[in-house]
Amino acid sequence: MSDLTESIKVWVLEYFPKGSFITNINCLKGSTTSTLVGITIEHPDKTESQVVLKQYNKPEAVGKSEAITSVENEANSLIVANSLRGNSPKLIGTDKYGDISEYPLLLMSKLPGAVDLHPDSISTWIEKLAITLVEIHQNDIKDFSSKHFRYQQSDDLNIPVWSQYPEVWKALIEIAKQPEPMYDPIFIHRDFHPVNVLWQDGEVAGVVDWTNGCIGHAGIDLGHCRWNLAMIFGVEEADIFLQYYIKQAGNRFKYDMYWDNVSLMDVLMDHPSVYPGWAAFGRREITKEIIMDRMDRYAISLFNKVY
Incomplete structure (x- = not known):
């Protein structure tokens, strides 16, 4: 679990019941302006949560001021999207200004499924x-x-x-x-x-x-x-x-x-x-x-x- 700093792991766990711990971290593919990390969290009652951490840590793609604006806009968009038909991630938390790490962060729930660019029909x-x-x-x-x-x-x-x-x-x-x-x-x-x-x-x-x-x-x-x-x-x-x-x-x-x-x-x-x-x-x-x-x-x- 060396992909995330200890401070980020502590920040993520603050949104879950005391005694929860991270069991798995994996980098998700596809993003061009940020790094997406899938995180599995186990709770004291043996249930699990699947979440995604979005790190705006690609300064060549987006500057920090723009990243702050993007995190804020995505957080607001997720709230609206959850009121619409269909499934979208649920907002868990944000660190807009990079207080936890060097870059802005957004934490959200992980949806099931996968991208499919080779459909059967x-x-x-x-x-x-x-x-x-x-x-x-x-x-x-x-x-x-x-x-x-x-x-x-x-x-x-x-x-x-x-x-x-x-x-x-x-x-x-x-x-x-x-x-x-x-x-x-x-x-x-x-x-x-x-x-x-x-x-x-x-x-x-x-x-x-x-x-x-x-x-x-x-x-x-x-x-x-x-x-x-x-x-x-x-x-x-x-x-x-x-x-x-x-x-x-x-x-x-x-x-x-x-x-x-x-x-x-x-x-x-x-x-x-x-x-x-x-x-x-x-x-x-x-x-x-x-x-x-x-x-x-x-x-x-x-x-x-x-x-």
Whole structure:
């Protein structure tokens, strides 16, 4: 159990009955901005608790001031998420300012299940993924500290030099520069994609990583997940997800390509990179060349929805 300092272990145990002790510590894969540690705690009555400790100890990915903000936002998001349909981790405690260790900490319950990027039935898997997102969006929450903002501003966007279809990207960038459509905001996950969804026995067991929870348009979650599906599998799978979402959401949702486009612009880079989470969960075949090709194909599919 040398992965955690004694001060962190003592802090974790303070949230549990006196006499509890840690029996196992293991590093969890998939996170790019923090270290996730799974901890098993045995109690005096011989019962166990499974928890996850999130350590913002990757300064190259996120600075300390941003980490403090992220811990605070995730803590607030988890409280809201627990009021929604579906499973999400329960907040146990935080050390926002790094008083216990050098870095901010967040302690939460551990959900059952695992990430699954190799489903037996892709159609069924996508349908359940869409249903899960619709359930998250079935809320009327408008009072939350964080509001949606773009990761990349329109004026900073450039036609990617690697693209085989610069005219398509030029048109999409022009759409991104248009004012946001009026919409009825709700609470959204903001980083909903397959690596943040856990599965057990073919069913969704829960949704994790609520760091970016905020008030915004449902299409932001939809668009971000669609981009991920397009990169992992292809445009067809992204479109199937859209169809299932629209069918399940009913009158609560009206599709607008604008939000898909904004989500695409959020991940537009001069030099595309492969999200490490895909390889961590078995999709090691995805290369930068594949990403560039699929980015072009996805951009064309959005272009065709308008022109």
